[in-house]
Amino acid sequence: MSEPQSFCPKCHSPVDRTDxxxxxxxxxxxxxxxFLYSHSGIILLALVLGPLALPVVWTSKIIGTAAKWIYTALLLAMGVYLAVAFYRAYLLIQDAAQLMLGGGF
Known part of the structure; x- marks a missing residue:
């Protein structure tokens, strides 16, 4: 009995089990x-998605554990920086709105 043939999930062409x-x-x-699981793919995702790229980092079978921890630390630091920057921007907008509406001198 022969081994069942498998197919590509994208184009449905027959492929060998060893491919x-x-x-x-x-x-x-x-x-x-x-590609997205390689170093360059993860860096590209990090620039686009920020900390939301962490699941791709940890499901990658290409990069090592040390690199995964380094990417995790960098992405978390990026997330904290972005959160602080957005909070400061919110406070700045809130102060500007109070000055415009309340005339607070």
């Missing part, structure tokens, strides 16, 4: 090993 990438479309066939 890492689809021969037709180039998609990674093993979860956690695509």
């Amino acid at each position: 890492n990438y689809c021969r037709a479309c180039g998609r990674s066939l093993q979860p956690g090993t695509g």
